[in-house]
Amino acid sequence: MSELRIHSLSEFVNVICELDGTLFRNGINKNESLLFRGQSDTQFKLLPSLGRNRKFACDISILDEERNLIEMARFKLPEVFHKELEPLELLALLQHHGIPTRLLDVTENAFVALYFACCSDDEKDGEVFAFKHNEQNVVNYPVVNAIADSYRFARGTFCTLDLFYGAVITQPYFLEQKQTHEICHETKESGGRWIAECCSKIFFVYAPVRSLRQQMQRGRYILFPNRIAPYGDPDIPCFQKVIDPIPKDHESICGRITVPKELKGNILKELRLFGISKETLFADSVDVVCEEITSTFRRKVKGEIPWIK
Numbered sequence: 001m002s003e004l005r006i007h008s009l010s011e012f013v014n015v016i017c018e019l020d021g022t023l024f025r026n027g028i029n030k031n032e033s034l035l036f037r038g039q040s041d042t043q044f045k046l047l048p049s050l051g052r053n054r055k056f057a058c059d060i061s062i063l064d065e066e067r068n069l070i071e072m073a074r075f076k077l078p079e080v081f082h083k084e085l086e087p088l089e090l091l092a093l094l095q096h097h098g099i100p101t102r103l104l105d106v107t108e109n110a111f112v113a114l115y116f117a118c119c120s121d122d123e124k125d126g127e128v129f130a131f132k133h134n135e136q137n138v139v140n141y142p143v144v145n146a147i148a149d150s151y152r153f154a155r156g157t158f159c160t161l162d163l164f165y166g167a168v169i170t171q172p173y174f175l176e177q178k179q180t181h182e183i184c185h186e187t188k189e190s191g192g193r194w195i196a197e198c199c200s201k202i203f204f205v206y207a208p209v210r211s212l213r214q215q216m217q218r219g220r221y222i223l224f225p226n227r228i229a230p231y232g233d234p235d236i237p238c239f240q241k242v243i244d245p246i247p248k249d250h251e252s253i254c255g256r257i258t259v260p261k262e263l264k265g266n267i268l269k270e271l272r273l274f275g276i277s278k279e280t281l282f283a284d285s286v287d288v289v290c291e292e293i294t295s296t297f298r299r300k301v302k303g304e305i306p307w308i309k
Helices: 009-021 061-076 087-096 110-118 142-148 161-168 172-180 188-199 212-216 261-272 286-301
Strands: 002-005 032-039 103-107 126-134 158-160 203-205 219-223 228-231 233-240 253-259
Touching (some): 009 110, 061 087, 142 172, 142 203, 188 233
Antiparallel strands (some): 032 103
């Protein structure tokens, strides 16, 4: 994995181009591409909002409230979070509106990730992660929706994967694969082992583009399953009530770029030259756009930017 501390925007661009040059693409079964994640503090973990802020080993954080969060959103806004949405679509929409989910935002645009590495925590170094994944492995297959549906089927202190498989295999999103025999396990135990094998890799997922914000941010997601570990019998894998972060030296991370705190302000100014700003990335928010209009006016008054003639 490449690790570098950049000193300018141009250096960042060079690093990204070099990383792209290391990817393998044969046009058949391998078409690697990069996805990016920007974080404003190098101390932040690669962890979705639903799994954050565990203080003690026995503290399961907000994960225990996942079902309540989702059901309450559906109860209060049924026209937005309607029942026709598939599980992954539902999580993406909840994420868009600020509800904690098991999704972590990533982007296809390296400049967008760099913006989020610089836009806050001015006294902390930020960082950008470059993930390598194979576009041929489109993972919007049933297990993704099953993991997104965990709040319905993996409740309690633990849930054995064979029982989880037995529940999700009957869901509508599995019907096509069952009919074509692409997924056919003789027993629940073999289905449970298949779930565990799928969850051993990072789920880079798509969701329908339903907002201008997602379009402008070139948004994608990483979907996190619960931790898998034995419970009692070592041969019986179970989902536990914990979501683990992605290690920052994970094999899927091909680049980790540190952004010094003293560069953040200048990089944000330079990113504006390439159409990357809070106003463009949150163009669907009237409040944000108005805030940026006011901010631009104040900078003009202070003489930080020239008046347009």
